[in-house]
Amino acid sequence: MNHLLEKIATKEVFPGFVGRFIHTQTMTFAFWDIKQGSMVPEHSHLHEQVVNMQEGEFELIVDGQPHLLQPGMVFTIPSHVKHSGRAITPCKILDVFSPVREDYKF
């Protein structure tokens, strides 16, 4: 099935985190536009998460360790590992989750 990203409705899931979502049987793709300064508090989940930096700079704190993410970087977060983050600049990020994020089905 072909998905045109710009045709997918957006949802502001956390303040400043505006996402478009595609779900398959086993994965969820979250295409985020993130406003500068927006933060996601520490949390964890069963799902594996792969953070694909597309534009901007994002500080990702994983298990207490800070990482400065920039385009060309891909960060893999294992299942159940605590993480939080902050958009240092406006960012575009693709997060891929497995299994599906049922809580991102709107």
Added chain:
Amino acid sequence: MNHLLEKIATKEVFPGFVGRFIHTQTMTFAFWDIKQGSMVPEHSHLHEQVVNMQEGEFELIVDGQPHLLQPGMVFTIPSHVKHSGRAITPCKILDVFSPVREDYKF
């Protein structure tokens, strides 16, 4: 774990399809640089596949139906569905597979 794409070794898996690979517990990320005119013959696999068009134009034939993929498009191929393709221009594509592509562990 942080991966810098440019530091990942490349592998030419099919003629003209040069990939960098990241494997998690449940997924494989294949970052392709594809030469213009390169083709992948019809095949299918258990894995779900999500094709993220980043640069260029790619003709993807799925279950006998042709689709012209361009940047901003995301194509989801279910498990076991036959597909083939051809790079109309040089392309950059991110393919995400679930479960892991053991055959892409080099």
